[in-house]
Amino acid sequence: MHKPTMSEVDKSQPVALGASRVELRVSCWNLLDRDTLTNPNPCVVLKQLSEGQWSEVGRSEIMHCSLNPVFSHVFPLDYFFEEMQMLCFEVYDAGATSAEEVGFQDDALLGEAECSLGQVGIRGGISLDDPNPKPLILNL
Numbered sequence: 001m002h003k004p005t006m007s008e009v010d011k012s013q014p015v016a017l018g019a020s021r022v023e024l025r026v027s028c029w030n031l032l033d034r035d036t037l038t039n040p041n042p043c044v045v046l047k048q049l050s051e052g053q054w055s056e057v058g059r060s061e062i063m064h065c066s067l068n069p070v071f072s073h074v075f076p077l078d079y080f081f082e083e084m085q086m087l088c089f090e091v092y093d094a095g096a097t098s099a100e101e102v103g104f105q106d107d108a109l110l111g112e113a114e115c116s117l118g119q120v121g122i123r124g125g126i127s128l129d130d131p132n133p134k135p136l137i138l139n140l
Helices: 006-012 117-123
Strands: 020-026 042-050 053-059 075-079 086-093 108-116 125-129 135-139
Touching: 020 042, 020 117, 053 075, 075 117, 086 117, 108 117
Parallel strands: none
Antiparallel strands: 020 075, 042 053, 042 086, 086 108, 125 135
């Protein structure tokens, strides 16, 4: 029996009244390489701010041994034109074998970027700097 993926479930959800459905794709360049023996196994965790709390929207797949991952996972979101919808993209070096197993304490945070969904939509992509000198790049 086919178990629907998170992306398939989200796409089957009806679009909220007054919203437009957008799909976000994420890629990164020059991620931090904290391990001298191997490159990181990056995974993206997308969170959205709602009522003062960050809640997880979804997770990408894990890209093995990549400093420049281009994730194939699509994050579908409802975009409300006149609302400020804040997003947080967290990139982890996943020691786990699947994205669902990525634990926030066990895996190294490579960086995070916060922006509004409107910023991403207006520019067609956005580059945000994390506290380290390497940027996280978000592309539509």
